Amino acid sequence: MATLASIPVPRFSWSLEGFFLLGLVGLLTIAASIFLFSRKSFDSQLPPGPTAWPIIGNLHQLGPKNPHHILWEMSKKYGPVMRLWLGSHPLVVVSSAQAAAEFVKVQDKAWGGRPPSIAGEIFSYNYRNVVWAPYGNYWRHVRKICSLELLTPKRLETFRAPRAEELSQMIKTMFQDGEKGEAVNLQVKLGHLSSNNITRMLLNKRFFDAGTAGEEDSHRFTELIFEVFSISLTLLIGDFIPWLKWVTTVSGFKARIKKAKGGLDSFLQTFLEIKKSKLLQHQIHEKPQASETNEEEHADEQQQFDQSAEEDFVGVLMAQPSEDGTGRLAEDSVKAVIQDLLLAGTDTSALTVEWGLAELLRNPIVMKKLQTELDTVVGKDRIVMETDLPNLPYLQAVTKEVFRLHPTTPLGIPHESMETTTVLGFKFPTKTRLFLNLYAIQRDPMMWEWPLEFDPERFVKNPEIDVRGKHLQLMPFGTGRRMCPGMPLAVVFVQMGLARLAHSFDFTLPGGEDPLKLDMTETFGLSTPRVHPLHVHPKPRLPKHLYL
Numbered sequence: 288m289a290t291l292a293s294i295p296v297p298r299f300s301w302s303l304e305g306f307f308l309l310g311l312v313g314l315l316t317i318a319a320s321i322f323l324f325s326r327k328s329f330d331s332q333l334p335p336g337p338t339a340w341p342i343i344g345n346l347h348q349l350g351p352k353n354p355h356h357i358l359w360e361m362s363k364k365y366g367p368v369m370r371l372w373l374g375s376h377p378l379v380v381v382s383s384a385q386a387a388a389e390f391v392k393v394q395d396k397a398w399g400g401r402p403p404s405i406a407g408e409i410f411s412y413n414y415r416n417v418v419w420a421p422y423g424n425y426w427r428h429v430r431k432i433c434s435l436e437l438l439t440p441k442r443l444e445t446f447r448a449p450r451a452e453e454l455s456q457m458i459k460t461m462f463q464d465g466e467k468g469e470a471v472n473l474q475v476k477l478g479h480l481s482s483n484n485i486t487r488m489l490l491n492k493r494f495f496d497a498g499t500a501g502e503e504d505s506h507r508f509t510e511l512i513f514e515v516f517s518i519s520l521t522l523l524i525g526d527f528i529p530w531l532k533w534v535t536t537v538s539g540f541k542a543r544i545k546k547a548k549g550g551l552d553s554f555l556q557t558f559l560e561i562k563k564s565k566l567l568q569h570q571i572h573e574k575p576q577a578s579e580t581n582e583e584e585h586a587d588e589q590q591q592f593d594q595s596a597e598e599d600f601v602g603v604l605m606a607q608p609s610e611d612g613t614g615r616l617a618e619d620s621v622k623a624v625i626q627d628l629l630l631a632g633t634d635t636s637a638l639t640v641e642w643g644l645a646e647l648l649r650n651p652i653v654m655k656k657l658q659t660e661l662d663t664v665v666g667k668d669r670i671v672m673e674t675d676l677p678n679l680p681y682l683q684a685v686t687k688e689v690f691r692l693h694p695t696t697p698l699g700i701p702h703e704s705m706e707t708t709t710v711l712g713f714k715f716p717t718k719t720r721l722f723l724n725l726y727a728i729q730r731d732p733m734m735w736e737w738p739l740e741f742d743p744e745r746f747v748k749n750p751e752i753d754v755r756g757k758h759l760q761l762m763p764f765g766t767g768r769r770m771c772p773g774m775p776l777a778v779v780f781v782q783m784g785l786a787r788l789a790h791s792f793d794f795t796l797p798g799g800e801d802p803l804k805l806d807m808t809e810t811f812g813l814s815t816p817r818v819h820p821l822h823v824h825p826k827p828r829l830p831k832h833l834y835l
């Protein structure tokens with residue numbers, strides 16, 4: 288079976304049209320210096336920032352290194368509120384917790400928009416999803432469904448058993464690989480684990496490790512997701528310079544996006560059709576004789592939807608009312624939200640666990656302390672369960688420290704101002720883009736002692752600081768209206784992943800490599816993977832029957 292491991296991880300890149308156009312744009316630069324003058328009228332009211340080129344602004348300065356590193360370095364010169372230009376759009380980059388509070392706490396609503404994008408518009412059925420939906424009634428509606436119907440503690444509890452089963456399956460295959468003396472590629476293992484977890488919730492199917500989906504479907508799923516990721520990572524010149532939008536069409540890239548969207552759409556539609564046919568069968572077999580009133584009919588239908596909803600998120604979503612309350616949520620909205628959860632929820636969580644284990648290997652004293660806590664609270668004659676988590680304070684401290692040093696969306700998801708706003712004395716026009724540089728904020732020496740050290744003790748001393756958006760010096764999930772609704776699921780996934788790995792195994796690196804020399808280089812993408820996936824040799828610490 289083709290797996291994500293057999294395909295190279297997509298990287299952040301300009302499309303070919305972008306390279307071609309950058310050359311063209313270079314030639315146009317002098318002629319277009321008029322743009323400089325028009326920008327100047329804004330610039331005097333905006334915060335300080337590096338000199339912007341005509342037309343492309345500062346786009347050329349955001350590579351080839353990781354943009355969050357580059358912007359962090361720049362902020363040391365220009366300050367925690369810094370201005371750049373992304374083509375024709377002003378961008379404000381915020382690099383301190385205090386400044387972030389002014390934007391996403393005090394003026395949260397004004398900055399609640401999302402910038403539009405060519406690929407985003409196509410993939411999201413014209414912004415029918417949550418992530419890219421503009422701030423407004425529709426976004427509020429689907430966001431509420433996410434928070435109050437899908438990712439609720441109660442709903443997540445119903446998926447506790449499948450989550451435990453998936454984790455045990457991963458530990459088992461690691462045990463078997465270990466017995467054969469094979470090194471385990473943790474990026475792949477955790478990627479499959481996270482993907483199976485999410486797709487079992489969303490679609491009631493698992494696609495990896497002897498998945499229930501069948502080889503053909505697994506292959507198709509992998510290819511589709513890879514293509515969507517690759518496209519999403521391609522910077523399109525038309526997203527930054529609107530009058531060059533036509534290039535995306537002429538270069539053929541728009542056709543590629545539409546093809547990928549078509550594939551994903553028909554893949555997801557299959558799941559909606561299964562659900563509809565189940566519902567129909569249910570109606571044929573169970574429906575009593577004609578209901579007396581429309582109201583009764585509606586209540587009856589509602590109940591049937593509710594029953595089918597218990598199975599997976601597709602069912603739950605199909606049972607939700609439309610935005611205006613006159614019918615059901617449109618099928619495009621169902622697919623757009625499912626797509627969101629699939630893309631936002633898989634890599635982010637898996638990569639956090641991988642970074643966490645790498646830090647534990649480089650810090651054997653922390654690993655020892657964590658294993659001692661696990662052995663004391665859980666013991667060595669059973670496996671860790673989610674109900675143990677509240678009794679594992681050191682694990683919680685370790686997890687927070689991993690989220691602090693390795694936010695997998697280091698620049699968050701861009702916000703956009705919906706009106707002209709004044710913040711900290713600077714005036715920002717409508718449609719100014721906002722990046723919260725979470726990477727810089729969470730390493731800010733003004734907020735953290737020894738900020739570059741992996742030291743969970745800081746959270747042992749200050750356990751009240753958490754990742755739930757109240758303490759802006761630690762906000763890997765963002766904060767405010769647009770904060771990540773998947774946070775409860777992600778926190779459990781990361782805590783359980785680290786707990787089960789540390790409890791089940793001791794680890795060595797292939798070739799006897801010294802863990803202190805482990806390469807911790809990261810690369811920017813939709814999330815932030817290690818450049819070199821972590822490979823380990825696991826050595827069991829528990830009785831054999833707990834693995835099989």
Ligand code: HEM
Nearest residue numbers: 417418628631632635636699700764765769770771773777
């Ligand atoms: C370690 C794991 C994760 C991290 C670090 C993370 C981080 C983030 C961040 C920083 C944002 C942007 C917040 C903002 O705009 O201010 C976000 C948004 C979002 N996340 Fe997550 N996330 C994770 C896991 C998940 C999971 C598991 C799901 C769902 C299954 C999810 C679904 C979403 C959605 C739907 C949004 C868009 C919210 C909106 O625009 O209203 N995320 N996430």
